[in-house]
Amino acid sequence: MRAILLAAAALVVATPAVAGSKLQGWVTTGDKSQLLAAQAPSSVASAETVAGLPVIAVDTKERHQTIVGFGAAITDASAWLIQNKLTPVKRDQLLRELYGRGEGGLGFSFTRITIGASDFSLDHYSLDDVPNGAADPKLEHFSLKRPQEYVFPTVRAALKINPDLKVMASPWSAPAWMKTTGSLVKGQLKPEAYPVYADFFARYVKEAAKVGVPTDYLSIQNEPDFEPDNYPGMRWNAKDRARFFGENLAPVFERQKITTKVLDWDHNWDHPEQPTTVLADPRARAFLAGVAWHCYAGDVSAQQPVTEANPDKEIFLTECSGGEWSPKFDDSFSWMVENLIIGATRGGARGVLMWNLALDEKFGPHAGGCGDCRGVLSIDSTSGAITRTQEYYAFGHASRFVKPGATRIGSPAKLGDLRTVAFQNRDGGRVLIVLNVGTQPATFAITESGRRFKASLPARAAGTFTW
Template sequence: MNRVLLACAAMTMVSAVPAPMTVKVEAWQTSGDGQQRLAPVSVSSSVTPGAVRIEVDPSRRFQTMVGFGASITDASAILIQKLEPAKRAALLDELFGTGSGKLGLNFTRLTIGASDFSPTHYSFDDMPAGMRDPQLRRFSIEPNRQTVLPTVKQALRINPGLVVMASPWSPPSWMKTGDSMIGGTLRNDSYDAYARYFVRYLKAYEAEGVKMPYVTIQNEPDFSPKDYPGMRWPPADRAKFVGGHLGPALAQAGLGTRVLEWDHNWDLPEQPEAVLADPQASRYIAGVAWHCYGGDVAAQTRVKDKFPNKETFFTECSGGGWRPGWKAGFGDTVKNLMIGSTRGWARGVLLWNLALDPSSGPHKGGCSNCRGVVTIDPSSGEITRELEYYALGHLSRFVRPGAARISSTSDAKLLTVAFTNADGGIVLLAFNAGDNPASLEVVAPRQRFGHVLPAGGAVTFLW
């Protein structure tokens, strides 16, 4: 870590008579070409004439933060568990631990049954074709016991404050029209059984020491995949399920798990709005979860403005071959997720797979060119930290759970977001979306310093 002592004028945004003060500032930078990656850099006590002024106001507070992370999919857990024990322990400590050189992830998402990043298409209550199990006598989380469950439990030992949420890609096939985990939708006579399925899952994980404060009811309910589990589930039916079945079932079971609606893209905000407008469903819905694959991040603020008492979470975005290289991949992740999503009220930000192999797997159907936060080569055990690792790190290393987002000025080419931690420390992330280096002047109460940020680069300041 690079600590820079700056003698500068103590200054508020309205103070006309600054007093001299010694200020300690730390900074870490990633360049637009990836040559610098969360590298310690110095800031300057002098400011370049004409520098872009960034004003930080800790007195203006917004949402409190849950954290940052990525999903522990079947694929991720399989690869992590294949590592030899010492290497596995070191990787998980690096990802979920705190302190120098660690990523500090404190939020993760599990899949309730299979996703496309599973070696088989399974649920926790599979039945032979044509048979049903409405009493859930065959329910078991056994498919998770060798990979997902031990990975999550080890992460929790490293970081007991890790927040775990979960999302299903599909109900068991016997609950659906078409009797398949692929396509179809939830049968009208399966609503009660499916609500109890959620309760059984949450209780089974809780019995293993894994509590889940949040669930969504369906991953991407406006999309029906052709070759992996999923289903379309219209807003009126989702409202019916939450208001009449899942919400009461969770309450009766004494579970504190909170339901998040939508879990899909920014391009259809009218769908979560319709569900939240249902008074019975809204009683049991804590907030809205968002994905990045369509629309604009401004949708988060639109829905928040209409339903200010509901929480906002960002729950999935994958890197991949469609966003190659640092300029596209790193820049988009910092701009839209780390900054855009949190300025859009997100309390937590999750990327998709925590780990994938060099062939974007293991998977069965779905995305064949996705990229994990890390890439693990199962034949050699080599671990590659991908550009998403560094994008996450610009906030996950420094913004602690319970931090509050605070006011910071931002524009189209110089984007920022700022937070204050419980200890009073200030974290400011700035991203230069322009094509030329940008000179910055950072101004806050008792603070003023300068910095030159390269084109496409991101810098995190901590004081």
């Protein structure tokens, strides 16, 4: 088993490089025969060599959004596994592989954590649980004890490896005493709780910062158009969210000089009218940094109209999970690359996140909710053995090469069976991600600024090319 794991890790040790006259390539195939495998570098090609081939024209003059990063959520479940099922040495090695850039690290630079419990927690709790259903308007029972156990230590370790890591925080529910149900499950926020909930968010941001966990981005409610029946959740309609942003959260953050960027929606592609309604409110719009999307319903194309209508706002894809509903490596790998790595960024996303960073061999631990979600990694709860899933490789094609501060540049969305997105890093290096969705190998030309290269991809394969 150890030999197999070492061999798998060896597939990702090549460090990306940029060379003026060389095309570097890394390929993952649907049959897993290549997993982020380095290709032999190729030199600039002559016009005769690429004559008649499909041409992927990369245009550095076409400039779009800058990139915050790619990554996955450090959920309670993920952090608990990392902290409890790995030896200190293996834990450090894994975090360096995920968040480092040297020696083939994935370079994850964006993550999400939960404010209180989600379905991927060991149990249900909030950061202000009060005995016997009493209220706590002065937040005297507010406590970071639970995230300090596993999540915050994992975030701090990741930040030590990658100081560029940006952290987003989202609650699945307000504390039970603030809600119409008196429970973390189902319900809405009581109107009289709006002011204290704004204070709650300010308290969280400031207290987390004191213990070394920044809140670069915040959403006020995970999936506000959904009330799950067996784990924390809270419905919150668009007009009421807009009112909370403008009348409650904005004044508190301004008064306390909190600079955390706040995102609306944090839910699926199928209801773009929800964030559009919030952004139509003048006070909410003035306060909000942008919009966060999830992948579970609708189509990635829903991002584009919202992005184009709000060019001053930041766009993110903040949750998507693979799972046993799509168990085949080639199918789910291809879907992730096409919709999240290519589609979401072409739709304006500055950052893209998977859901659980790590789950165990039984797709847990979890307390309600999804029973067959995959993590980016699987950590065996008995042996500590690590399995890298298709999501690991899909995201690695972007995160290892597209660095924070990179700019998305021009390339064709589709070219026959090829799907593409291109970036330019701050050091001038170009990065082109290409997916071949077809059943036949594809050979093509890449052109940019007078240079041309010849490249190829097997069927159902993705490649990252740098020069």
